[in-house]
Amino acid sequence: xSYIGILITYIFIQNFILVQFMxxxxxxxxxxxxxxxxxxxxxxxxxxxxxxxxxxxxxxFLLVPFGLEYLQTISFILVIAALVQLVEMVIRKMSPSxxxxxxxxxxxxxxxxxxxxxxxxxxxNDYNLVESLFGGAAAGLGFTLAIVLMSNIREKLDLLPVRKxxxxxxxxFISAGLMALAFMAFDASLVTNLHLV
Amino acid sequence: xxxxxxxxxIAIMGLVLGFGLAFADKKFAVEKDEKLIQMEKSMxxxxxxxxGFAGCSAYAEAVCKGEAEIGLCSPGxxxxxxxxxxxxxxxxxxxxxxxxxFVHCRGNADVTVQQFIYDGIDDCNAAAIAxxxxxxxxxxxxxxxxxMKVCPVGAISRDEKMMIHVDPDKCIGCGKxxxxxxxxxxxxxxxxxxxxxxxxxxxxGAKVKxxxxxxxxxxxxxxxxxxxxxxxxxxxxxxxxxxxDTSGLEKAAALCPQKxxxxx
Numbered sequence: 001x002s003y004i005g006i007l008i009t010y011i012f013i014q015n016f017i018l019v020q021f022m023x024x025x026x027x028x029x030x031x032x033x034x035x036x037x038x039x040x041x042x043x044x045x046x047x048x049x050x051x052x053x054x055x056x057x058x059x060x061f062l063l064v065p066f067g068l069e070y071l072q073t074i075s076f077i078l079v080i081a082a083l084v085q086l087v088e089m090v091i092r093k094m095s096p097s098x099x100x101x102x103x104x105x106x107x108x109x110x111x112x113x114x115x116x117x118x119x120x121x122x123x124x125n126d127y128n129l130v131e132s133l134f135g136g137a138a139a140g141l142g143f144t145l146a147i148v149l150m151s152n153i154r155e156k157l158d159l160l161p162v163r164k165x166x167x168x169x170x171x172x173f174i175s176a177g178l179m180a181l182a183f184m185a186f187d188a189s190l191v192t193n194l195h196l197v
Numbered sequence: 198x199x200x201x202x203x204x205x206x207i208a209i210m211g212l213v214l215g216f217g218l219a220f221a222d223k224k225f226a227v228e229k230d231e232k233l234i235q236m237e238k239s240m241x242x243x244x245x246x247x248x249g250f251a252g253c254s255a256y257a258e259a260v261c262k263g264e265a266e267i268g269l270c271s272p273g274x275x276x277x278x279x280x281x282x283x284x285x286x287x288x289x290x291x292x293x294x295x296x297x298x299f300v301h302c303r304g305n306a307d308v309t310v311q312q313f314i315y316d317g318i319d320d321c322n323a324a325a326i327a328x329x330x331x332x333x334x335x336x337x338x339x340x341x342x343x344x345m346k347v348c349p350v351g352a353i354s355r356d357e358k359m360m361i362h363v364d365p366d367k368c369i370g371c372g373k374x375x376x377x378x379x380x381x382x383x384x385x386x387x388x389x390x391x392x393x394x395x396x397x398x399x400x401x402g403a404k405v406k407x408x409x410x411x412x413x414x415x416x417x418x419x420x421x422x423x424x425x426x427x428x429x430x431x432x433x434x435x436x437x438x439x440x441x442d443t444s445g446l447e448k449a450a451a452l453c454p455q456k457x458x459x460x461x
Contacts, residue, residue, distance in 0.1 A: 058210070066202040075210060082214035089218075089225040096227075 003134045005196030006127075010138035013190060016114040017146040018176075018183040023114035026105045027147055028172060036101035037151035038144070043091065043102070045140025047083050047109055048118050052136025054079050055119040056129050076119045077110075084110045114143055150176060232284055233261045239280050241272040245349040247371030260285065271296060272369035296385040297368040298353075298375060301397045302338040303459060305358045308410040309334055325379035333408035336397045338382050344374035365461070387439050392446040395459040399432040413457045419449035 016022045023044070030040040055076050063069055088106050092099045099106070109115060118139040122132040153175050162171050240253035248269040250256040259265035260281060267289050268278040274295045282289030310333035315324050321343035329335035340359040352367035353374065363374075365388055374383045382397040394413060398405050402414030415433030419426050426449035427441040435457070437443060450458035 062206050062210070066206060067199070068203050068206060071203055071207065075207060078207070078210055078214060082218055085218050086221050089221055093225040093227055 006134045007138045011142040012186040015142040018180040023112045031151040034151040037147045039098045041144025048140040049136040052132045056132040081110045245371035295388040296370040297365045298363045300361045302382045303395045303411040304337045347373045394435045396457045423449040
């Protein structure tokens with residue numbers, strides 16, 4: 001598959017949040033305002049991109065040569081956890097306000113299944129190093145797109161006369177469901193029709 | 198061979214990542230305000246929340262930023278206020294006395310009339326919803342120990358008669374029990390107080406007598422006969438003004454027909 005094909009696949013057709021339903025915890029937790037949502041999205045994008053490259057190397061230079069494919073999950077999680085720690089340190093240093101806004105969801109990127117998901121999908125799809133890089137970046141960008149859209153919707157929802165029983169998270173869940181429905185329109189045939197396979 | 202390889206691969210990965218993170222931690226270390234570090238060290242660390250902030254470090258941060266006053270910390274008391282003043286470089290009037298919680302009620306099931314048997318959730322606020330609790334006196338202690346559950350230092354105990362006692366040595370005066378108590382019978386008093394009017398009932402004398410044998414009936418004997426007791430009767434309840442002259446309290450306690458005074 002071409003690089004643009006990979007980008008389109010993971011941003012739209014196989015969007016991690018709205019189609020594959022991975023990484024929903026920060027999607028609801030950090031989408032209250034658009035600034036911290038963007039920060040969260042970029043942090044996740046950084047982690048997925050770097051994790052894709054590093055896990056590719058771990059898979060092909062460590063696990064396969066030694067016949068240790070069964071250690072995939074634990075070694076990938078080890079890499080991801082270390083990367084998230086690094087991101088946390090950098091954000092704490094660079095932007096204390098963003099660090100405070102992200103709160104517990106920043107270390108929780110470690111357990112964000114979107115990150116482990118893309119690392120394992122890269123291996124399953126037999127991507128090479130550059131394709132893995134694109135896969136990781138696309139997964140992160142798809143996450144960012146979804147969470148930023150969601151945060152803008154929720155900011156608008158705060159100003160609307162929503163019924164009391166739906167106020168806050170319930171109406172957010174309903175909006176998320178409608179967004180997911182819309183994303184179902186992106187079909188795998190899109191990539192084939194555009195001759196991007 | 199397989200096990201050894203697996204062990205080595207994971208161990209080496211762990212080591213490399215660990216050292217990498219240790220290096221990054223040094224490189225991206227955030228310098229903390231020197232004042233804040235000192236302030237956090239001198240805090241009592243009970244995280245009781247009595248100051249109105251989320252915890253000791255949150256209060257220290259607010260003081261350093263100038264958003265909060267010095268001296269809100271009751272566990273730390275005057276000594277801490279003094280120290281915080283030194284750190285911030287401001288003069289602090291540290292004459293505040295240490296305060297402790299006290300149950301202003303001597304009632305129990307023997308002396309207070311019981312209107313019904315409460316058999317619900319083991320919580321004072323739940324009992325208070327049910328017609329103000331089983332006591333005929335609706336302003337007394339409910340004995341279910343909600344204050345014991347919120348006390349951050351475990352200073353509150355309950356004896357076999359279900360009476361609640363606060364250990365004045367352990368109490369840090371955070372006031373959590375005073376806010377959780379539905380009848381507000383738990384109040385803060387100066388730690389040095391010798392006598393307390395252990396009643397919280399504002400009803401008129403006849404009603405109090407019907408409800409409880411040890412309730413203050415508002416007879417004003419303590420106020421009128423012993424002027425230097427510091428007692429003042431308002432709304433049929435005697436309260437002691439600890440700032441006033443309280444030298445005659447022992448005499449007043451002896452004269453009290455209902456024996457409401459409790460010696461500490």
